[in-house]
Amino acid sequence: MTRRNHQLVRFFSLAIAASSVAYMGARANTFADVTEEGLSEITPETLGVIENIGVERPVTVHAFVSKEVPREYVTARTRLLNILRTMEAKGGPGLTVRIVEPEPYSLEAEEAMENFGIVPRPLADRSGGRVEALDVFMGLAFVSGPREEVVPFLDRGLSVEYEVARALRVVTQEKKRVVGILRTDATIMGNFDLQAKRQQPAWQIIAELKKQYEVRSLNPKAAIPEDVDVLLVPQLSSCTQDELDQVRAYVDAGRPALLTVDPMPLFDVRLSPREPKLPPPGQQNNMFGGPPPGEPKGDYVGLLRDFGVEFADDQIVYDRTNPNPVFSGIQPQIVFAHRTDGSGLEFEGVDPTVDGLSQVVFLYPGALSAAAGYQDKFTPLLETSKASGVNVFEDLVQRHPLFGISGPVPPRALGEATPEDYVLAARVQGGAKEGEGEEGSGGNADRNLIVLADLDMLSDLFFQMHARGGDVDGDGLDDVRFDNVSFLLNAVDSLAGDDRFLELRRRRQTFRRLTKLDEETQDARDKRQTQIDEANKAADAELEEAKTALEAAVAAVQERDDLDETTKQVLLKSAEETENRRLAAKTDKIEREKQRAIAKTETEHRRSVDEIQNRIRIWSLLLPPIPALLMGIFIFMRKRLRERDNIPAARRSGAASKGAKA
Secondary structure, three states, X not given: OOHHHHHHHHHHHHHHHHHHHHHHHHHXXXXXXXXXXXXXXXXXHHHHHHHOOOOOOOEXXXXXXXXXXXXXXXXXXXXXXXXHHHHHHHOOOXXXXXXXXXXXXXXXXXXXXXXXXXXXXXXXXXXXHOOEEEEEOEEEEEEEOOEEEEEOOOOOOOXXXXXXXXXXXXXXXXXXXXXXXXXOOOOOOOEEEOOOOEEEOOOHHHHHHHOOOEEEEEOOOOOOOOOOOEEEEOOHHHOOHHHHHHHHHHHHOXXXXXXXXXXXXXXXHHHOOOOOOOOOOOOOOEOOEOOOOOOOOOOHHHHHHHHOEEXXXXXXXXXXXXXXXXXXXXXXXXXXXXXXXXXXXXOOOOOOOOOXXXXXXXXXXXXXXXXXXXXXXXXXXXEOOOOEEEEEHHHHOEEEOOOEEEOOOOOOOOOOOEOOOOEEEEEEEEOOOOOOOOOOOOOOOOEEEEEEOOOHHHOHHHHHHHHHOOOOOOOOOOOOOOOHHHHHHHHHHHHHOOOOOHHHHHOOOOOOOOHHHHHHHHHHHHHHHXXXXXXXHHHHHHHHHHHHHHHHHHHHHXXXXXXXXHHHHHHHHHHHHHHHHHHHHHHHHHHHHHHHHHHHHHHHHHHHHHHHHHHHHHHHHHOOHHHHHHHHHHHHHHHHHHHHHHOOHHHOHXXXXXXXXX
């Protein structure tokens, strides 16, 4: 056999062997996840749950997964099918996995919708150079006897293993733990709006908690039931004193609680601590005056202090550090709690609620600190950077005699930045009086609570971003990653003493930023912020001069002794009107100049960023071919040298010429 034929036979033999191994692996339902995150492999803990499902409590998993999905959902579909096939191969004798690929309007699609409420979701498919809608099924139903848990749609931002493991544990456990939501003016569990005659939906955090817990609405006037495992109080500052007394009795008994105190709730500024309590439902404004005042608020600041937390209810925190260039123009009162020590690592070693997280966003939050005597029991969970400060509540709102309070509005200037971290979320443990550490002893027990200085961080926006994986502009790529949902669920689990899902929530695809680009554009962002601050200071200084001129004109009239009171009043009114007109004109001019300066700064910043991005694009086009070209030149030269070495000496041009001369 010639060498060429021998190589051909070896090639075909190798191809047949590889195909056979792949076929046997497919038949054996085995695969290896060689990616860095290993998200297609099931963790040993989840695998143990799957293997322990016995015939005494069987579980059937109905998976409805469409064959065709948009390009950005291909990875999620593959990961889901891999985990389902692993469950099918390694599950216990009581686990049955049924994978269905329903076509539109088929009997399988009707079964999914009628039996389990799994409906297809219309998604935009941009493949082939055109955009068309695809009705996609990607839902799961877990059935165990009378228990049923349904995941209607696995969005691409969700963790497949986490959703599967949580549903399996819920249908196989005896009883769900209870999370009690105290009814306050912040109606996160939904409410019927008597004025608009419509039902206000519950926040998505309620639906998320119901997947794992029994969620119960609690009467704030009554004692909290003994079977409540975790108490959630949205906007503690809206409670009356007798309602606060119920919260105090619950916490002092050593029972876990999650308290939120927001100095400026964006969903309803009227719920701010500095505002009076809302009137009862159905009592609205009328033409002869406002609504009757509600009950007086209780001493929530004193209650928090007794729990070990100091809270200034008129301070709103800002932070100039923004790690997300896509939000470069956002207000600094939107705070991104993240690691700022330059390591680029996720939170580690702080607390189980935040370990492994990257960023948590707070919207116009407040500041927390340890009360006197509680420094050793107060654990900061999330903090600002060193480039932060506070603004006063009144500087961020407007008041109208007819329309009431509104906001937020941009402040004329940011408060002075202080070289300290402001605590946005904290855990308080301990605090029992000496000799009274046991519950039921007639005194206080060790407290176990988490306090959040923001309620908007629970809003639906973050749950929607969590579901679609941080895709802000809808291009199928992750722009940012916020961990509000994971943090909130971790907090509830940690308080309930359930750590089964903490590790699973950490398992996700690594979010890799273009750190070099961020570093290159950091100077441009810093310069832009400095110029904006200078424009604001210059405008404030000119306004102060104009106000000083008005005050001087008024004082000059008042100091004249040659005028009677009536004449003084006339001159004062005339001077005030004249100076007010000048002040208004000057204010408009100053604001125009300020906006012009800021616009110029924004243009220069955008130009600088574009130059850096264009430079990186050029290098990204020029550099990749260079290694290939160098390798090609090296191989070509090496080949030429080897060819030259194989030429007999007698046939080389140099040898031939020498022979001719001879």
